[in-house]
Amino acid sequence: MELLMASAIGVLTAAGVYLVLRLRTFPVIIGTSLLSYAVNVFLFASGRLVVNQPPILRDGVESYTDPLPQALVLTAIVISFGMTAVAVMVALAAYLSSNDDHVDDQPAGLGPSIRGDSDRGDG
Amino acid sequence: MSLFLIVALPFLGALLPGLLIQAGRQTCASATFMVTLAALIGLATHIPAVVDGQTITARAIWLPALGLNVNLFLDGLGLFFACLILGIGLLIIAYARAYLSERDNMGEFYSYLLLFQGAMVGIVLSDNILMLLVFWELTSLSSFLLIGYWKHLPEGRQGARMALTVTGMGGLAMIGGMLLLGQIAGSYDLTTILQNREAIQASPLYLPALILILLGCFTKSAQFPFHFWLPHAMAAPTPVSAYLHSATMVKAGIFLMARMWPVLAGTDAWFLIVTTAGLVTMVVAAIIALFKDDLKALLAFSTVSHLGLITMLLGIGTPYAAMAAVFHILNHATFKAALFMSAGIIDHEAGTRDIKRLGGLRKLMPVTFVIATLASLSMAGIPFFNGFLSKEMMLEEASHTVLFDSAWLVPVLATIGALFSAAYSFRYLGHTFLGAERDDYPSHPHDPGIGMWWPPAFLVALVMLIGVAPFLAEPTVRLVTQAVLGGAAEMPDAHLKIWHGFTPALYMSIIAVLGGLVLLALFRPLDKGWQTAGPPYAKAMFDGVIGGAVSVARFVTGRLHDGALTRYALIFTVTVVAVAYHAWATGAKSPPTHDLIPLGPMQLAGWLMLVIATGFLVYCHRNRLLALVLMGVIGLMVSIGFAYLSAPDLALTQLSVEVVTIILMLLALNFLPKQTPVESSWSRRIRDGVIALGAGTGAAALIYSILVRDFATTPISEYHLENSYAGGGGxxxxxxxxxxxxxxxxxxxxxxxxxxxxxxxxxxxxxxxxxxxxxxxxxxxxxxxxxxxxxxxxxxxxxxxxxxxxxxxxxxxxxxxxxxxxxxxxxxxxxxxxxxxxxxxxxxxxxxxxxxxxxxxxxxxxxxxxxxxxxxxxxxxxxxxxxxxxxxxxxxxxxxxxxxxxxxxxxxxxxxxxxxxxxxxxxxxxxxxxxxxxEHAMDIDPSREERAEAGRGG
Incomplete structure (x- = not known):
């Protein structure tokens, strides 16, 4: 199970990094979302993997999983929603005001509209 | 009054003018005046004790671990300077009330002025050199605000920036020097440092410390080659010029040299550096001053020249020279502040301060004429004025100073300096007030109201008093000199008097005054030659240096920060992976201890779904809608994983966040292109893929090695589990x-x-x-x-x-x-x-x-x-x-x-x-x-034009 968890985090990280290195805003946002999954799960897993021992106190139960990483990750999940929303909004505002969703600064001389329209042309 | 309060009063009082300006300009000025007066009276209560030879101290522990404590002390030198700062400050506040026009924001002006005053008082009373540095920087900052007070004038802004750059850099050097000094002495307390003369001068760090501290002093006191900022600071309102650039701020460097005199002076390095810098500054600035047509520029360069004179005297290092330096500080503060104020009056009333457009003001402005005459004769070094006395002492000292193995170098140069000093003083007087009355003044010159002329008149009275009866100033000068020498040298057995007999100094003085008159007579041809020769202009060099620094910075920034965010992300990722790998490869790893959870088909199925969804997402991320759907799948699998691994709260949170995130992304996708075009080349994609795999492998390896080991120490959450119900009730x-x-x-x-x-x-x-x-x-x-x-x-x-x-x-x-x-x-x-x-x-x-x-x-x-x-x-x-x-x-x-x-x-x-x-x-x-x-009267859709262009382009 530990191996599955580790490899899943690895796969999410790799996919996230690859997408973050893309040239358009939308894949980059998807990439950061994947990275937040990876990071949240990573933090959670640092409390070690435990099955059937939720941190809900019960009479007669002695061992519980580590609740602290869970509490940290819980807020992290909600905050990452806020972060994603802001990133999406910034990307959207940039696209709407310049008709260009490139991540990198574009060299001068290329009109934004030509590139903007070509978005729909090829795939 | 406690020394703390004396230093704090101006800072606290700085709040008043800004608030009281609502109540009127007179109230505002009066409040400022009262604050300064209160501090001065508080200071005066300590005079008897200091005259008795006591040192007043006030100590408070602040950061003892750093050696930074709020220690203040008051001795003769500190008292002298604090009195100058507060006393001349009073006159300046009164003068500024009349000088500032209706359009100037008086509250702002007085607030800055009080801030500056507090910083200066802080410098002269500090016993802790770290505190002193703080106040030192505060004077740079507050003087920046004052010089740039007329924000609408480009000269004001440029002058303020230049002053801040030069004095700020000097301040940085000085921080280094002071820290070195503190290291050598083992304490940052000035009183301790002053008693460690031998240890400090024997230390190998003495020379670096000396040079760094002198850099701070020279920049602040406008010594060659850092003299150029002072004339540009003249863009400030005249009260500021009179206060900062004659009596106080520029004297801060002088003060520090005097303060450090017992420990730093007396070595060859000190003598060579300080004397040479002072001598060169005195002569060069005096020559330049003669050819300046702007009254304030003339006075600015003359200030630089006189500061050079004082610096030279401190550099010579004999007790007699130190005494002459102290005396000249006093004399210069009186006559130069009066001269600046008179220049301000001329500017205010005649509408110009260009000498070439003035002349013949003698009858039109008789009061100003008298004030300016007396002050400039003192500056020229005419007997029965105080400037004569200290200049005689300087020439006397110069006549037997040997520099670079030459017995005549210092005397000759000092005489030349005095000669030019006399010449520009005569020019200030002659070309402004004497000569024929003109009919083309920009406005109608007349004497101002008493509010504007009593402050300089008061100073001129002092000039006369000391000049005629020097014995009145002698106790003060001896007290301060005693404090400067600080026991490092015997008090000189000399007295302040007008007539010393037929000494070399007298002949040098006569040469200087007569030569000055000759120079003024020959001024027209000399001026023509000077203007055509065109000496190097320091501002152009300064601007060149700044421009060069800016373009270098721009080049470096442009290369590093080129707007390619993907490149930043790439560099960041590669760096993190490389550093982590280094730690991994070189660190020691303990054997695995943790029991693993056995693997079942359900877990494997969940894992497969997550990995396949992720792989598929990367493969077809260009189809943005599909990518969102796949992201939903991933999020779902993550929440199921949380639920399985004893984290029900996380599972619930992840699930609900997933819903709102996907809705949000869908809303955004509505406006964005639905497809990502193919842009990156295969090589680029392979490169990114390799980096991504490296990062993924690193993350997987790291978490795996954590998972197979137990906690190194008891987790904090033990406490949470124990106290959750008992302490938190849940x-x-x-x-x-x-x-x-x-x-x-x-x-x-x-x-x-x-x-x-x-x-x-x-x-x-x-x-x-x-x-x-x-x-x-x-x-x-x-x-x-x-x-x-x-x-x-x-x-x-x-x-x-x-x-x-x-x-x-x-x-x-x-x-x-x-x-x-x-x-x-x-x-x-x-x-x-x-x-x-x-x-x-x-x-x-x-x-x-x-x-x-x-x-x-x-x-x-x-x-x-x-x-x-x-x-x-x-x-x-x-x-x-x-x-x-x-x-x-x-x-x-x-x-x-x-x-x-x-x-x-x-x-x-x-x-x-x-x-x-x-x-x-x-x-x-x-x-x-x-x-x-x-929403707008003319609603133009910019995309219409873009579409048309695209139509032509495509």
């Missing part, structure tokens, strides 16, 4: 941690969430005005709109389920303290319930029924959480301490009430508000843009 430990143990953390996080939502709202608002609005309105949907935008079935179902969903939300909220749930999850669930209504019935329908703006809900949430936290103060506990109790209302079972629930309610409200405000903003973008009402 059995859901995760929730208790969130609302109780780490409540402050959560409080911060809901604020962050609220801010994020407000940012989104603000950007939306910005997009909905301006050109984007027109583009949005003209935009045609990529997909045809559905025929039934609001399907009946969906509307009915959502109406029916809404109460149920809200009930679920409330239930999750209420049970949160003891079972999985809580404010975060409940907030998300309720937000989903609301979003569903928007989706089913459209934005307008739902928005009409939404009575409370979401901003208010966010604010209410933060407020409720904060007030709950503050509530614990009333019970005498720290912020956010929770209390709980068990209650029973028949016929219900016993139930628990905890204050943490109030806090959780705040979390709940903030989450609902933030999520809804974000989603609402996105949909408003689509909604509002379609409104028919035009």
């Amino acid at each position: 059995t859901n430990v995760v929730n208790v941690i969130l609302v109780d143990f780490r409540g402050f953390d959560t409080f911060g996080e809901i604020i962050v969430l609220g801010i994020a939502a407000l940012i989104i709202y603000a950007i939306t608002e910005a997009l909905l005005i301006g050109p984007t609005r027109a583009r949005l309105a003209a935009r045609k949907p990529d997909e045809p709109l559905a025929g039934d935008a609001h399907p009946l079935l969906m509307v009915v179902v959502t109406r029916v389920t809404m109460p149920v969903m809200l009930m679920v939300g409330i239930y999750i909220f209420l049970r949160g303290h003891n079972e999985p749930g809580g404010g975060f999850i409940a907030g998300l669930v309720v937000a989903i319930a609301l979003v569903v209504q928007y989706m089913a019935s459209g934005f307008a329908w739902a928005d009409e029924r939404q009575r409370y703006p979401y901003h208010t809900i966010i604010g209410a949430g933060v407020l409720v959480a904060g007030v709950t936290g503050i509530g614990s103060w009333f019970a005498g506990y720290p912020f956010l301490t929770s209390a709980f109790g068990y209650f029973r209302i028949p016929p219900f079972e016993e139930f628990e009430l905890a204050t943490a629930m109030g806090f959780d309610l705040g979390v709940f409200l903030a989450v609902v508000g933030a999520v809804m405000l974000s989603l609402e903003s996105f949909s408003r973008l689509a909604r509002r843009a379609r409104k028919d009402r035009s």
